[in-house]
Amino acid sequence: MSDLIGSSGRILSEAGTAVLRALAGAIIPASTEHGVPGADDEAIFTDVLASAGPILAFIGEHLGLLDELAGDGGFLGADAARQVALAEGFRQAQPEAAALIVSLICQSYYRDPRVLESLGTPARPPFPEGYDIDDGDWSLLDPVRARDPFFRPVN
Amino acid sequence: MTGTTNDPVDVVIIGAGASGAAVAWSLAETRMRIVCLEQGDWMNPSDYPTTGMDWEARAMGDYSFSPNRRRASADYPINDDDSPIKIANFNGVGGGTVLYAGHYPRFHPSDFRVRSLDGVGEDWPIDYETLAPYYDENDRIVGVSGLEGDPAYPPKVSQMPPLPLGRAGETVARGFNAMGWHWWPSDSAIATQPYEGRDRCINLGGCLSGCAQGAKASADITYWPMAIRAGVELRTRCRVREVTVNENGMASGVVYHDAGGVTQFQPAEVVIMASNGIGTPRILLNSTSGRFPDGLANRNGLVGRNLMFHPYASISGIFEGAQDGSEGPGDCLWSQEFYETDPSRGFVRGFTYEMTRGRGPVMTALTGMHAGRIPFGTGHHDAYRALHKRITGMVAICEDLPDADNRVTLDPELTDADGIPAPRITYQLSRNSEDMLRFAVDRATEVLKAAGATDVFSEIPLAIGGWHLMGTARMGTDPATSVVNEWGRSHDVRNLFVVDGSLFVTSAGVNPTRTIQALALYVADQMKQRLTSLFD
Incomplete structure (x- = not known):
């Protein structure tokens, strides 16, 4: 078992947490162009850990592969571009664990108010305000209205 | 076996979903003592996911439509390893309607005459005209939003105006118009105006994880309060x-486990199965006795057989202009251009296109990354923004044909928390379904490209799409080829009735809930007309 895993085998060690956070930042980095934090942002990553529940242990069991792929210096010692490449290698080697990690990260990242606002999406739950949807151009239906009934006769 | 025996009742209904709610309400006017047993709980709309920022995460978690993923205490596991289509359901008051989209089409007249018209499947023992008054009655209670005049249907009435098209609806409509093909605003069980104490839709999206607004007509807020x-x-x-039988071969009641884990016996004069196309055969197959060693009402071995889903194709386009994303009800229009059989297509029967408006921020990211359209690293944000609110499309709901080898049995090992055997699903797509799915993808791709899509992607069959569970206790006049008669009574057990999707003889190519509820009202009415001779 990787030394990234805590002795209980159920929670991430401090080192494992650091690797997962760096991995989150490699998958979704901060962008000054779009004015958004990365997924390794303090608030977002705290949400990732809080949301992970029991699958965190499963994830932890696989994170050691990143260090194995990285070789000397480990994943944390790699530069940003190299970390992205290592993350891709991780996804190829451990697709199930990678899918869980990506899912966790995206679930927290794309509900962060700063991220939603950068997308022009209101940073609030759908309920109770809801959203406005245009009724639409019902003249589009004119050619269909002109059709004769075409359901199949049975007699 | 039993810990407590309750006072006898006239009728016990198993399941409080779409059909159980409708039959309970209809029978209530008889003043019989009616009890409904539901393994789930009442819903609290203020707990629904769209009340929180984590609504998309919860839609994949505690409000997932997969019981195997949801794993709530009310759920039972389902072994669907031997099926390319995985089971979706919900256990609670309202049943599957709590999580359904509210897409609410009727069957067509031709759907009841499949054998006569196309030489496949079986004809139903009833026809559209028989069911039409019950469709109408159900529509008044549910409240249907739609637009009259659809040339794909006989005339029918809507209680409210249709759902808004929005930008995505206009996009898809333009695509169908460019092809010269039919489309029409969907009939929907979502209120567009205040209706019978329910408020109007405010476009929350997230319909598939419960409607916090109460605009979607789930059975817990339509039929149940009245019943x-x-x-x-x-x-x-x-x-x-299980359902128990007496020495005369009649159902004598049901054995159930209550909230405290206590086993109880509920004696009843009439037992009504309303547990959906998986749950009903599960209970019947688990109700074995000396008289019915292979399960109740199963002398001909048909209980659990002829399981039908609707094989789904999902087809989505990417557009340069902004669409609606997850805002608004998921569906607002349908097309039935390819609903009826055309031999030149290489398959029999047909399908409905149901528009799928868009997806939320999280689902956009997950599907984009899964498909390799959104990379890891610095390219993530530009690639994401090329998809955010830029996706819309449709699903094709394909008619499934009955096949006795597609079936529900009891798993020999897997059980629920009370030790009741779990259902095991054995299902294969037919060649007809495969051909229909491919055709549906090709035509939808043409629509979306005509609408301006820069790219189109699809999935067949939609693995998560086992929403519609039908055929496993089908109705008919011949006891050799059906489980219940033409008004829902078991051929083998004269006080046992079925009212859920198990009744379906064929599946049609539309969502089934409106027909399930109309059938439940029809069976209830048949019972009421025969109260003095119900068991003859």
């Missing part, structure tokens, strides 16, 4: 293990 006011007793957290 309870009329005297029906609804007991929640009560999981039925």
